[in-house]
Amino acid sequence: MFKKWLSRYTGNRNRGINPKGFHVSQIKFYVLLIPLSVIMLLPILFIFSSAFKPPDELFAFPPRFFVINPTLKNFTDLFAKLSTSGIPVSRYLFNSIMITLVTVIASIMVSSMAAYALSKKKFKLKQTLFAINNIALMFVPIAVTIPRFLVIERLNLLDTFWVHILPVLAMPVGLFLMKQFMDGVPDEVIEAAQIDGASDWYIYRGIILPMIRPALATIAILTFQAAWNNAEISTLYINDESLRTLAFYLGTLTSTTAGANTVAGQGIAAAAALIMFLPNLIIFIFLQGQVMSTMSHSGLK
Amino acid sequence: MRIREAFRTWLRKEGSAYGFLSIYALLFITFIVIPVLAAILLSFTFFDAIQPPHFIGLNNYIALITQDDIFMKYVLANTIQFAVLVGPGGYALAFILAWILAQLPRLPRTVFALILYSPSMTAGVAMAVVWKILFSGDQTGYLNSFLMSMGLLREPIQWLQSPHYLMPIMIVVTLWSSMGIGFLAMLAGILEINPELYEAAAIDGLKSRWQEIFYITIPSMKPQMLFGAVMAIVSTFQAGAIGVTLSGANPTPQYAGQLIVNHIEDYGFLRFEMGYAAAVSVVLLLMVLFFSRVATRLFGSGEEA
Numbered sequence: 001m002f003k004k005w006l007s008r009y010t011g012n013r014n015r016g017i018n019p020k021g022f023h024v025s026q027i028k029f030y031v032l033l034i035p036l037s038v039i040m041l042l043p044i045l046f047i048f049s050s051a052f053k054p055p056d057e058l059f060a061f062p063p064r065f066f067v068i069n070p071t072l073k074n075f076t077d078l079f080a081k082l083s084t085s086g087i088p089v090s091r092y093l094f095n096s097i098m099i100t101l102v103t104v105i106a107s108i109m110v111s112s113m114a115a116y117a118l119s120k121k122k123f124k125l126k127q128t129l130f131a132i133n134n135i136a137l138m139f140v141p142i143a144v145t146i147p148r149f150l151v152i153e154r155l156n157l158l159d160t161f162w163v164h165i166l167p168v169l170a171m172p173v174g175l176f177l178m179k180q181f182m183d184g185v186p187d188e189v190i191e192a193a194q195i196d197g198a199s200d201w202y203i204y205r206g207i208i209l210p211m212i213r214p215a216l217a218t219i220a221i222l223t224f225q226a227a228w229n230n231a232e233i234s235t236l237y238i239n240d241e242s243l244r245t246l247a248f249y250l251g252t253l254t255s256t257t258a259g260a261n262t263v264a265g266q267g268i269a270a271a272a273a274l275i276m277f278l279p280n281l282i283i284f285i286f287l288q289g290q291v292m293s294t295m296s297h298s299g300l301k
Numbered sequence: 302m303r304i305r306e307a308f309r310t311w312l313r314k315e316g317s318a319y320g321f322l323s324i325y326a327l328l329f330i331t332f333i334v335i336p337v338l339a340a341i342l343l344s345f346t347f348f349d350a351i352q353p354p355h356f357i358g359l360n361n362y363i364a365l366i367t368q369d370d371i372f373m374k375y376v377l378a379n380t381i382q383f384a385v386l387v388g389p390g391g392y393a394l395a396f397i398l399a400w401i402l403a404q405l406p407r408l409p410r411t412v413f414a415l416i417l418y419s420p421s422m423t424a425g426v427a428m429a430v431v432w433k434i435l436f437s438g439d440q441t442g443y444l445n446s447f448l449m450s451m452g453l454l455r456e457p458i459q460w461l462q463s464p465h466y467l468m469p470i471m472i473v474v475t476l477w478s479s480m481g482i483g484f485l486a487m488l489a490g491i492l493e494i495n496p497e498l499y500e501a502a503a504i505d506g507l508k509s510r511w512q513e514i515f516y517i518t519i520p521s522m523k524p525q526m527l528f529g530a531v532m533a534i535v536s537t538f539q540a541g542a543i544g545v546t547l548s549g550a551n552p553t554p555q556y557a558g559q560l561i562v563n564h565i566e567d568y569g570f571l572r573f574e575m576g577y578a579a580a581v582s583v584v585l586l587l588m589v590l591f592f593s594r595v596a597t598r599l600f601g602s603g604e605e606a
Contacts, residue, residue, distance in 0.1 A: 016499060017403050018492050029401045030409075036398075037416045040477065043431045044419060050434070062446045114325035121318035129322070137531050138593045139333055140538045142562050143585045146569040146578055147339035151331060170328040173482070173532075200317045222482070225422055253430070269430040280422040288415065295482075295489035299524020300531060301601070 047277060050270035051075070058267050074271035081268065083249060085241045093275070096246040099164040100227040107223040108216050110169050115178035115215075116204045120190055130179065134300065136172035145236060152237055163237045164245070168226050174219045180297040181215035182208065215297075217290035221283060228279065250276055337586065343579035350573050361580035372581070375556035376564045379468065380588075383560055384537050386472050388592070391479035392533040396526070398480065399488040400514065414488060421481035429546045432474055436460035436547075461547050464557035471547065471558050475540045483529035483536075490525030491518060523600045530596035538562065538589055561585050 009024050019026070045065075050058070052070035081089050117123075118130050141148075148167070157163040185208060193203050209216070234248035253269040284291070319326075344361055348354035365372060398417060402410050420428075435443045438459035448454040460466045498517050507513060519526060544558025545551045551567055553559050559567075561581065569578030 017494065017496065019404070019406050021406055026405055029404055033398075033401065033413050037413060040416055040420055040480075043428060043435070043477070044423075046431055046435070061441060062450060063441055063443055065443070110324050110328065113321045117318045117321035121315075121321065123315040123318040126318075129326075133329075136329070136333055138535060138589050139337070140535055140585065140589055142539050142541065143565065143582045143589075144336040144340050145565070146575055146582070147336040147343060148332065150339060151335055155331070166328060167332045170325070170332045172329075172333075175325060200321075204321070229423070250430070266430070266434055270434075273428070273430045277423050281419060284418070284422060285415065288411065291485060292489050292492075295486045295525075296493045298486040298489065298528045299522075300528040301524050 044277070047270050047273050050267060051274040053267055053270075055267065074267040078268050078271045078275075083241065083252070087241050087244075089246075089249065089272075091242060092244060092246040092249040095243065096228060099161070099245060100224060103165045103168050103227040104220050104223045106165060107169050107171060107174060108219055111171065111174040111178050111219055112209065112212070112216065113204065114175050115182050116208055118175070118179045119182035120185075120187070120203075120208070133172050133175055137176060137300070139172060141167075142232075145232075149236060158237055159240045159243060161243065164227070164230070164233050164243075167233070168223065168230070171219075171223065171226065174222055176300075177218055177222075177294055177298060178212065178215045180299070181212050181294055184297060185211050214290035214293045217287040218294040221287055221291060224283060225280060229276065246272070247276060340579045340582045340586070343576050344583045346576045346579075348574075348576040348579075350575055354576060357576070361577050364577065365580055365584070371552075371556060371559070372564060376559050376561055379556075379559055380541075380561045382468065383472060383475075383541075384588075384592075387475045387479065387540065388533055388537040391476050391537070392483070392530060394476065395480055395484040395529060395533070396487055399484055399491055400518065402488055403491040414485070417480040418485065420478040421484075423478065428474075428478070432470070432547055433461070436470060438462060461549075462554050464555040467544060467548055467553060467558040471544050474547070475537075475543055479533070479536065481532065481536060483532035486525045486532070487522070487529045490522035494518065494521045527596060527600035530600060531593055534589055534592045534596065538585060542566075561588075 009022055049065060049067045051074055052072070053067045054069055054071045054073060057064065057067060057069070079089050083089070083092075118126060118133075152158060152163055152167075157166070189207060189211075190203055193207055198206070229247050230245065231247040231251045234244040235251075238244050250269065250272045253265060253272060343354060345356060345358060346354035347357045347360075402413055402417075405413070437443070437445070438461065439445070439457050442457065442460070444460065445454065445457040449457070458466065460470060494517070498521060499513065502513065502517055507516060538561075541560035541562030544553045544560060545563050545566075548554055548558060551563055551571065553563065562585070565578050565581045565585065568574045568581065
């Protein structure tokens with residue numbers, strides 16, 4: 001009986017890549033991964049813990065990692081706060097939500113349309129344009145902040161709502177992943193629809209889009225992260241305080257140089273950091289299956 | 302007349318393809334192509350953002366190599382040190398972790414993948430608050446307090462203001478958040494490999510798992526390895542702002558954490574020597590391109606390399 005049970009976890013079953021269940025050979029991996037995961041999680045747990053700490057625990061000496069009497073005071077303080085120029089924090093939050101929402105929807109549309117052309121349409125420059133986009137995967141936006149500023153200035157986009165959105169939409173990785181995934185949709189499906197007289201727009205909207213849901217979800221996540229966490233745009237291209245984002249505001253909370261580091265502000269900063277972090281996490285948990293199935297098409301040849 | 306006719310046929314055949322591409326192409330040209338070209342052009346000029354730029358040939362590049370002591374002494378050395386440890390280091394780590402995760406059943410694999418990936422979604426800003434508190438310079442900082450209670454330290458250390466510790470902290474923090482999209486791509490790549498390949502190899506006499514990794518796993522997932530490498534290179538250079546975020550100052554204390562990205566900002570936005578900053582930008586873009594070429598040589602299909 002015991003032997004049979006033992007052989008289940010030591011035999012050849014469940015060894016190697018993508019096993020169905022537990023096997024003794026996996027123990028060494030758990031031994032490695034569990035401590036590592038704890039280290040990876042510590043800073044994130046720390047935000048959670050600090051965000052709910054009452055002032056006396058924030059000031060406690062020696063400092064303690066975990067919260068003992070959790071309170072929502074930091075959150076109520078955060079929203080009662082006005083920034084130095086008199087803008088309530090809820091305004092930054094509202095801006096962030098609006099900008100992120102519009103960016104995500106627009107990004108899905110823009111890159112899926114371009115991907116449809118590059119994957120399913122026939123035209124002369126197709127290979128060349130895809131190759132250009134592949135080179136642009138290596139593009140480092142931070143390197144061209146200055147010329148970008150000049151372009152945005154010329155286009156009169158400084159201090160507008162759209163400057164948050166338009167630059168983020170040109171996302172080579174998004175187009176790349178979407179196109180690779182779309183290549184997996186069989187051409188026969190489209191040919192059949194064409195014979196039935198379907199228009200290009202109908203094929204894109206009615207046939208392709210429903211078939212590439214995982215890729216859409218992945219682009220949604222990537223765009224979400226790019227837009228939601230973006231503080232640079234608010235710093236560089238926006239002077240009007242009421243158009244800036246929560247990520248930017250969080251930056252101002254922590255930018256007091258060391259020495260002037262106010263302990264009381266830590267709790268509020270942690271509460272804001274938690275509000276920044278949680279949506280990332282929740283969305284990824286819901287969509288992780290879709291992301292993984294997109295990633296298996298991510299190969300760069 | 303004939304031209305119009307030709308245009309009509311072209312429009313019928315290819316018009317809708319360009320229609321679908323147009324919005325993306327417009328944004329791509331406006332926010333990527335033009336800024337890159339502008340950076341290249343500006344790099345040959347003197348431009349202070351007040352007067353129009355005037356052409357000075359290669360002077361910016363010559364000055365960068367021969368006169369910019371800070372660039373040669375600190376920025377270049379720091380960037381290389383940072384890039385080598387965070388780039389290939391983070392990349393190797395991502396591959397090893399992806400391989401280990403692939404050896405586990407689905408549920409624990411998903412949980413661990415989520416934990417390892419979660420730091421990369423927070424991005425610099427949200428986490429700066431944590432690092433500032435953890436590495437805080439007085440005895441209320443967690444690291445100082447911990448080390449002092451262990452008896453390892455008698456005086457608190459100003460971690461983020463110290464030229465000795467800033468760079469190692471930058472590297473650790475960046476590595477911590479480097480299990481991003483490239484890591485997920487490699488994990489998916491390993492899981493996609495046909496299990497029959499391993500069985501065939503076992504029959505052919507491949508014994509250790511190390512051999513398996515080098516003869517089967519990596520060759521079978523080269524495209525994902527390349528994608529992961531490109532993502533690692535880009536995010537390494539993109540991460541350059543971390544030193545300024547942590548120390549709260551540009552330039553960083555005694556230039557200890559000054560990377561090429563901060564140098565661009567220093568000249569462009571603080572000293573308004575935009576032409577010179579553009580030259581540094583071009584050098585940065587060339588560095589990224591060079592490293593990506595190396596990665597293409599290693600993992601590419603051989604078509605483009």
